Amino acid sequence: MGADDNGVNGLDSPLARLVLLNQFKIMSLLDSANWDSYCYYMDILTEGIQKKYPHVMEMISRDEVTMDVSGEVDLVLEIFNKVERSMGQLSEEVQDELSAGYHVHFNGFDSGSNVERHHFTYCNFLNRHKEIDIQKREGDIYNLSLHHYRQMILNHKSYEYMDLLSADEIRNVCIEKGHEMEMLRPKNLNITDVGGLNALQVVKESGLGAKE
Structure with a gap:
């Protein structure tokens, strides 16, 4: 996605940059481990460097909690x-x-x-x-x-x-x-068909507990 799509059009007004800048300042205080990154984004907004706007927008929208x-x-x-x-x-x-x-x-x-x-x-x-x-x-x-x-x-x-x-x-x-x-272990389920003649053993994999 280019700058014209999500960068310039989203951050072309000083007010929009000011609002986002203040948000980054707050985040930098709450998340000191990533202070350098926030300073980088704040510099982009303060200086109005359009080429770097997509980096700012990607940082904001890359990992949404649904x-x-x-x-x-x-x-x-x-x-x-x-x-x-x-x-x-x-x-x-x-x-x-x-x-x-x-x-x-x-x-x-x-x-x-x-x-x-x-x-x-x-x-x-x-x-x-x-x-x-x-x-x-x-x-x-x-x-x-x-x-x-x-x-x-x-x-x-x-x-x-x-x-x-x-x-x-x-x-x-x-x-x-x-x-x-x-x-968390796979579970064995015994399923008998309608005629009662064959018993099928199905392994049910549980992926909900897997750490990826």
Whole structure:
């Protein structure tokens, strides 16, 4: 895509450049690790170097977080928030038992995974701007993957209209510790045809939990 398509036409007014420049200044303060890159883009905007406008536009639009991704993250966080609120209504003994046996705390998303990086980006955004009610908990032997979170969403479907969960309902929703890797393995399904004479074994590959 040339400069005439997304560069000059998008940044040809001083006001448009000023707005974007201010955004880069804010981003440079929030993301100090990439400060040099932001300074490069700010120089392009300040000096009005049209040839470099496409680089600025590519930086802004190259990695969008879709509505589906943000909605999925919001739902995962909502479930963990409900679990944590529900845990607070239980006795300490039951809380300890659930914490020891199940993933009742949010583990975050994997920023290094192609499958989860957009989920991580949105979750990090919410956390950075204090729009998230729960914090990532460290210390578990196995971190949960997007595949596990999606299983929790399915488990939670029956309880989505409930404000709080019982101990048994928490067990039904959350992932049991020690079974994380087992959930990522291919599953063997036995399918019998209509005549009942031949049994077919089908290997179902689960790609949802794969780290790409």
